[in-house]
Amino acid sequence: MPRHPIRGALLAGSACTLLFSAPLLAQERAEAQSAQTAYVLDQIVLRAGKPKVASEVPQSVSVVDGQQLQDIDPGHIGEVLATVPGVAGVGSGSFFGQGFNIRGFGASEQAASEAGIVQLLDGEKKFYESYRQGALFVEPDFLRQVEVLRGPGSSTLYGAGALGGVIAMETIEPGDLIAEGQTFGGRAKLGYASNPDTVLGSIALGWRPSHDFEALAALAWRKLGDTKDADGNTTIRSNSKTPNLLLKARKSFGDHYVALSYQHLEAKGEDQDFDQLNGAQKDLFYPGFSWGVGDITTRDQTARLTWGWNPQDNRYVDLTATLSYTNTMKEVQQGDDPAEPIMASLLGRRDYRLWKFRLQNAADLSGAGYDHHLTAGMELSRQDRSSRVPSSSHPEGITRFWSAFALSEVTWGDLTVNTGLRYDRQRIEPKASVTATDDRYSSDSFEPQLAAIWRLDDNWSVFGSAAFVNRMPTADELFDTYMGGAPSPDLKDEKGKNLEAGVSYRGSGIFAEGDEAVMKLTLFRNHIDDMIVRTGAAAPTPAYVNIDRAYLRGGELEATYSIDAFELGAAVSVVDGKDQDGTVLDTLPNDRVTLQAIWQASDAWRLGLRSTLAKGRDKADGEHRAGYGVHDVFATWAPQAGAAAGIEVHLGVDNLTDRDYTPASWLSGPAPGRNFKLSVSRSF
Numbered sequence: 192m193p194r195h196p197i198r199g200a201l202l203a204g205s206a207c208t209l210l211f212s213a214p215l216l217a218q219e220r221a222e223a224q225s226a227q228t229a230y231v232l233d234q235i236v237l238r239a240g241k242p243k244v245a246s247e248v249p250q251s252v253s254v255v256d257g258q259q260l261q262d263i264d265p266g267h268i269g270e271v272l273a274t275v276p277g278v279a280g281v282g283s284g285s286f287f288g289q290g291f292n293i294r295g296f297g298a299s300e301q302a303a304s305e306a307g308i309v310q311l312l313d314g315e316k317k318f319y320e321s322y323r324q325g326a327l328f329v330e331p332d333f334l335r336q337v338e339v340l341r342g343p344g345s346s347t348l349y350g351a352g353a354l355g356g357v358i359a360m361e362t363i364e365p366g367d368l369i370a371e372g373q374t375f376g377g378r379a380k381l382g383y384a385s386n387p388d389t390v391l392g393s394i395a396l397g398w399r400p401s402h403d404f405e406a407l408a409a410l411a412w413r414k415l416g417d418t419k420d421a422d423g424n425t426t427i428r429s430n431s432k433t434p435n436l437l438l439k440a441r442k443s444f445g446d447h448y449v450a451l452s453y454q455h456l457e458a459k460g461e462d463q464d465f466d467q468l469n470g471a472q473k474d475l476f477y478p479g480f481s482w483g484v485g486d487i488t489t490r491d492q493t494a495r496l497t498w499g500w501n502p503q504d505n506r507y508v509d510l511t512a513t514l515s516y517t518n519t520m521k522e523v524q525q526g527d528d529p530a531e532p533i534m535a536s537l538l539g540r541r542d543y544r545l546w547k548f549r550l551q552n553a554a555d556l557s558g559a560g561y562d563h564h565l566t567a568g569m570e571l572s573r574q575d576r577s578s579r580v581p582s583s584s585h586p587e588g589i590t591r592f593w594s595a596f597a598l599s600e601v602t603w604g605d606l607t608v609n610t611g612l613r614y615d616r617q618r619i620e621p622k623a624s625v626t627a628t629d630d631r632y633s634s635d636s637f638e639p640q641l642a643a644i645w646r647l648d649d650n651w652s653v654f655g656s657a658a659f660v661n662r663m664p665t666a667d668e669l670f671d672t673y674m675g676g677a678p679s680p681d682l683k684d685e686k687g688k689n690l691e692a693g694v695s696y697r698g699s700g701i702f703a704e705g706d707e708a709v710m711k712l713t714l715f716r717n718h719i720d721d722m723i724v725r726t727g728a729a730a731p732t733p734a735y736v737n738i739d740r741a742y743l744r745g746g747e748l749e750a751t752y753s754i755d756a757f758e759l760g761a762a763v764s765v766v767d768g769k770d771q772d773g774t775v776l777d778t779l780p781n782d783r784v785t786l787q788a789i790w791q792a793s794d795a796w797r798l799g800l801r802s803t804l805a806k807g808r809d810k811a812d813g814e815h816r817a818g819y820g821v822h823d824v825f826a827t828w829a830p831q832a833g834a835a836a837g838i839e840v841h842l843g844v845d846n847l848t849d850r851d852y853t854p855a856s857w858l859s860g861p862a863p864g865r866n867f868k869l870s871v872s873r874s875f
Contacts, residue, residue: 232709232751233697246695249609249644249654250344251277251713251747255337257367262789262799262825264841264868265331266384266391272358274801275339276747276764279780279856281468282325284387284418284863285427287458287489288467290326292856293341294715295743295768295779296355307354307662307685309345313362313452315493316350319519320667321541322584323466323482327358328456328491328519330435332380332393332411335363341747342715343660343689346638347598347611348566352662354687354717362437362454365405368397368874375399382870386845386863387429388416391870395437403443411435415458421851421864426470428484431460446502451495458489462526465533469859483533484526492518506555513549518542522579539580547572560603567597576666578624584673587622588666605646609656613638617663625670628678632669636661636684650698660687664723668735674727676734683721683737691715706754714746722770741776743768760787774811780856781805781818797827808855819852821845825868837875843868 233246234254253275255263265271267286272278281290281297291297296307310317310327319326340349341356349357369376375398382391395409415429434457441450464471466482473481495515502508522540525533551568574590581587596613616635621628642656662685670678693713701708721737745766752759762785768776782805789799800822807818825843830836845866853860 232707232753246652246697246709246711247607247644247646249607249642249656251341251691251693251711251715253277253339253341253749255339257335260331260334260337261827261839261841262797264382264825264843264870266387266389266868268327268329268331268337268360270845271331271334271337272339273803274785276749276762276783276785277341277356277745277766278339278358279854281856281858283427283468283470283857285325285429285464285467286387286389286413286415286433287328287429287431287460287463288325288427289328290468291358292778292780293339293355293358294717294745295766295776297778297856307352307687309350309353309357311349311357311359312454312493313360313495314513315495315515315517315547316545317491317493317517317519318545319491319521319543320665321521322537322673323468324521325467328458328489329360330411330413330433330437330454330456332391333362333395333409333435333437333454334360335367336361341713342656342691342717343638343658343687344611344640344642344656344691346658346660347596347613347640351594351613351615351617351636351638352660352685354660354662354685354689354719362439362452363395363407363409365397365399365407365439368395368407369399369405376875378872378874380870380872382868384866384868386866387418387427390414404441406440407437409437418863420861421846421849423864426861426863427467428462428464428470429460429467430463431458431487431489433458433489446500448497448499448501450497450499452493453495454491454493456489456491458487460485460487460489462528463487465523465537471531472859479530481531483531483537484528485533485538486524486526488520488522490518490520492516506557509553509555511549511551513547513551515547515549516545517547518544536580536582536584539578539582541579541582541585542575542577544575544577545572562600562602564600565597566600568595570594570596577622581624582673583627584671586625586666586670586672588625588670589620589622590666591618592616607644609640609642611638611640615661615663619664619666619669621666621670625678627672628670628680630669630678630680632664632680634663634684636663650696652695653693654695655692656690658687658689660689661685662687662723664735668723671734672730674725674734675729676726676732677730679733679735681733682723682735685722685737686720687717688719689715689717701752703754706752708750708752710748710750712746712748715744717743719743738770740771741768742770743776756791758787758789760789761785775809777811778856779808781808781816781854794832795828795830797829799825805852805854810855816853816855819850820848821850821852822847837873839872839874841868841870841872 269280269289279292282288338359345357346353377396379394393411397407399405413433415431417425418427436455439452462484471481497513499511520542549570553566556563572592576588578585593616598611618633620631640658644654646652664682695711697709699707719741722741748763765782784804787801802822804820808816823845827841829839849865
């Protein structure tokens with residue numbers, strides 16, 4: 192029986208960053224492919240100073256690649272990240288209620304990004320924070336790969352304050368649609384899911400008329416309905432039509448190139464739950480209470496222009512300059528049901544506009560007996576947090592950033608050492624609508640890191656790292672007074688000191704000829720000084736204060752084994768955290784084990800089973816979130832020859848046993864019940 196290797200999110204790995212978020216050059220792709228010839232399971236990490244296989248970089252990372260995305264057939268980004276160890280959802284099963292937690296950072300009513308997670312879409316920071324709303328709005332049908340870089344080691348190149356880590360999403364490229372030797376190609380898809388109730392139609396087209404020009408246009412349309420729990424009760428009403436557009440073009444001029452891209456998501460919701468994290472929560476505070484339903488528009492835009500210069504006769508220059516604009520906006524209006532009004536202070540339009548300029552160079556400084564790659568650059572940005580309706584829960588402010596960074600990667604024989612340093616300066620000023628204070632806030636931070644990996648032999652490697660991270664307070668934390676507290680202008684930076692150590696393995700011919708295995712174990716300890724928490728107290732007590740210390744420790748184990756047409760995967764994530772008084776932190780996710788089995792039954796048929804087993808968690812307020820076991824199955828039929836070649840039919844069932852459960856990182860629950868999925872796509 193022929194072998195069909197699978198590359199899934201259960202695979203362990205590590206990475207630094209992508210030199211530029213424009214498409215990888217053909218030469219880079221070839222180098223990456225040759226690096227993993229012997230071990231097809233050892234995934235290629237694209238977001239590195241130099242593309243390399245996952246086991247060769249001293250940082251904990253998981254990769255959800257194109258094959259795994261097809262297996263999951265996600266309806267929203269949360270379904271993608273649910274497969275990744277150390278990552279947990281914060282919000283809900285709603286397309287518009289997505290927020291995330293990595294290693295205990297992120298679970299609160301604030302967005303995960305502001306709690307120590309950096310979210311990137313094609314290299315651009317994505318963030319939205321508004322009361323009881325999600326933090327990230329992404330069309331999953333446009334994704335080609337998602338990398339999760341756990342821990343603060345990614346701060347050097349991705350941004351200050353990544354205490355939990357980085358979620359880096361990449362969208363499809365023209366080359367993903369165009370068959371070898373062709374100049375044009377595409378893919379059309381129809382899909383349905385029962386929970387959340389979803390209908391999808393999409394088409395993507397790629398064009399490469401010459402070797403120096405390529406372009407892509409993709410359109411996806413989703414109709415989103417209700418999310419239901421295991422008892423059939425509606426938990427979240429999304430009620431929206433969501434068209435999404437992706438455009439890309441790249442033109443080369445010898446050693447230079449110019450790349451343009453634009454993404455636009457536009458969701459029109461009617462009688463949609465204002466609270467997309469928890470639903471209406473009727474009768475929560477008093478009989479008849481509801482957070483209300485409204486006509487809600489969600490808009491997410493990302494535009495970028497990149498110029499690159501990579502002279503073939505000068506290895507010291509690989510320069511890119513990128514100018515980008517992103518905006519995430521929600522506009523809330525009253526719905527048609529007078530029995531479920533939205534509070535007047537929560538109506539209106541709220542935006543996050545971010546202008547950014549980034550200049551970066553990657554130099555090859557290699558010499559006799561060693562390889563040395565140095566990535567250095569600077570970044571300027573301006574974020575405008577605005578609200579059409581003055582609101583204490585969404586204080587307006589302008590945040591200006593100036594950053595400089597450098598990452599060195601040196602390899603001598605079997606030893607690789609990475610050193611990095613980032614400097615950030617931040618200035619935040621409130622707008623006139625913030626009447627409680629007119630104080631301005633300025634801060635700066637230095638973030639050094641050191642990491643090393645030593646290959647003991649052809650199979651085993653050991654690695655370790657130390658990183659120091661500062662998360663500077665945000666406009667929301669400085670000026671928010673919604674819970675009755677006073678502004679918090681005296682907040683200190685959160686200071687994280689993270690230590691990691693681990694071991695990785697890759698080998699073949701272990702139990703039988705032709706089998707293969709990869710494994711990575713990472714242990715971490717994160718000591719945080721001056722952790723920022725909400726007080727919930729009335730003025731004159733500030734809405735946010737620093738607590739002296741907090742400690743988080745845990746680990747992730749990922750392993751994959753393949754033989755013939757079978758592949759088995761396992762992932763374990765454990766985290767524990769306490770403050771200086773020994774009180775358990777309220778942001779901890781469930782400890783989890785994920786098991787996966789995939790059988791490539793024939794050239795056309797692929798069958799899979801994934802089980803997530805989670806341990807219960809006691810919350811800080813005394814509530815106990817019970818453990819759970821959730822099982823997903825899927826089957827894919829994709830004939831490789833004949834008249835049906837190019838067609839792919841995917842069937843899946845999530846939460847097969849209709850389990851009633853609530854993850855520990857969710858503010859409330861329950862999670863969605865059983866979900867049936869069906870999609871049909873055609874490549875041409």
